[in-house]
Amino acid sequence: MINFRRSTAVLLGLLATTALTGPAHADEEPAPEPPRVELVLDVSGSMRAADIDGRTRISVAQQAFNEVVDALPEETQLGIRVLGATYRGKDKKVGCQDTQQIVPVGPVNRSAAKAAVATLRPTGFTPVGLALRSAAQDLGAGATTRRIVLITDGEDTCAPPDPCEVARELAAQGTSLVVDTLGLAPDDKVRRQLLCIASATGGTYTAAQSAEELTGRIKQLVERAGDTHTRAPTVVGGTSACDSAPLLAPGVYADREAFSEHRYYRVPIRPGQELRASVSMALDRAVNRDYGVLLRATAADGRELVRGADAGSGRADVLSAGLRWSATADHEDATETEQSAAPVIEPTTVCLVVSNSFAPRPGTAATPGMPVELTIDVVAAAPAPDGPDLGRGWVLLALLTIAGLLTGLLAGLLTRWWVATWREN
Numbered sequence: 001m002i003n004f005r006r007s008t009a010v011l012l013g014l015l016a017t018t019a020l021t022g023p024a025h026a027d028e029e030p031a032p033e034p035p036r037v038e039l040v041l042d043v044s045g046s047m048r049a050a051d052i053d054g055r056t057r058i059s060v061a062q063q064a065f066n067e068v069v070d071a072l073p074e075e076t077q078l079g080i081r082v083l084g085a086t087y088r089g090k091d092k093k094v095g096c097q098d099t100q101q102i103v104p105v106g107p108v109n110r111s112a113a114k115a116a117v118a119t120l121r122p123t124g125f126t127p128v129g130l131a132l133r134s135a136a137q138d139l140g141a142g143a144t145t146r147r148i149v150l151i152t153d154g155e156d157t158c159a160p161p162d163p164c165e166v167a168r169e170l171a172a173q174g175t176s177l178v179v180d181t182l183g184l185a186p187d188d189k190v191r192r193q194l195l196c197i198a199s200a201t202g203g204t205y206t207a208a209q210s211a212e213e214l215t216g217r218i219k220q221l222v223e224r225a226g227d228t229h230t231r232a233p234t235v236v237g238g239t240s241a242c243d244s245a246p247l248l249a250p251g252v253y254a255d256r257e258a259f260s261e262h263r264y265y266r267v268p269i270r271p272g273q274e275l276r277a278s279v280s281m282a283l284d285r286a287v288n289r290d291y292g293v294l295l296r297a298t299a300a301d302g303r304e305l306v307r308g309a310d311a312g313s314g315r316a317d318v319l320s321a322g323l324r325w326s327a328t329a330d331h332e333d334a335t336e337t338e339q340s341a342a343p344v345i346e347p348t349t350v351c352l353v354v355s356n357s358f359a360p361r362p363g364t365a366a367t368p369g370m371p372v373e374l375t376i377d378v379v380a381a382a383p384a385p386d387g388p389d390l391g392r393g394w395v396l397l398a399l400l401t402i403a404g405l406l407t408g409l410l411a412g413l414l415t416r417w418w419v420a421t422w423r424e425n
Contacts, residue, residue, distance in 0.1 A: 035076045035225045042152035044084035047122040064215040079105030083131040084124040095125035096158030129161035145176040147225040153184035167200035179203045204284040238263030242351035256369035268347035269327040274381040278322035282371040286361040294355040295321040326381040
């Protein structure tokens, strides 16, 4: 009876402790952060120009925003900030402070967001630098990548702060912030400024000349935020030769590649493992048509192992190529001839070579290089499907010889029979 009471007391104590401290597995990993994106729209006076499909730039942007909000993935947190939207006066000091967040970053109320965008009317100055700095604050800090999509038709009219310097400042803070820019006017100064902003943060620049192009591009960028936000790429620098290339583990890497350049990276692969690699190159500036991206895997001595190529026609915003290679194939013969030897465990160094055939259009800046994202994974090699073994070497040659003789003999007999029959008839 005493033992029973003691057991009951111990059990009640354990239950009370569990109730107070929680279950033993409470230290689980926190839920991943959702993708966070902010659209920054220029609503300055120049957005009244009616030169996109016969419509004003602001009306095209409003339509694009509405379609993007309707198609927004449920898990994406979206915010909207505007610049030059409220001050109608001519005091530049006041007008250059004109930027507001009209939709806070978070789960989107689609009706409220579209209503806020519908009331916008082109009004004032163009404080791009201040708007970018404010947008970065709107998105906050975190372990995952945040994305700003800037849509404007003109260069900053309020510097300082200079938008390029702001972009470099944000990149230097290590905030995992990417700024993509879209230009609505075919102006070379605007293009250079937007390209500078995008280049500083690893983003892309696109010139949108129609409502369809603008809507499609914004949707692409918002969807890309959902694909890449949890794995911020590690910045790496490829080299011009394999022996000096950086050694990479499985992961996602970012680099830049000049026009018509070859960049090398090294990956260690053990027998029985399979390398899976892909590369994407963003078209963040005007290039000539008929271009391509090539991804190759080579041995350390330069012998090509496998290649994967893709090409574009001048309209794609990102060009990709991928490949797979198994280390088992190179060691297959050695394993058969030395079955008594210990298995090879030293990794094989595979060189990944990223090449492109881009050529800049006249006036296009050659530096910095085009944005490159390299994804590397190493998995267990999938076994090849079993099939009939016809043998190797002399055995295979003998089988092929016998098969050829029998085929020739049968063909001769059939021919003689047909000729004899034809003569008789």
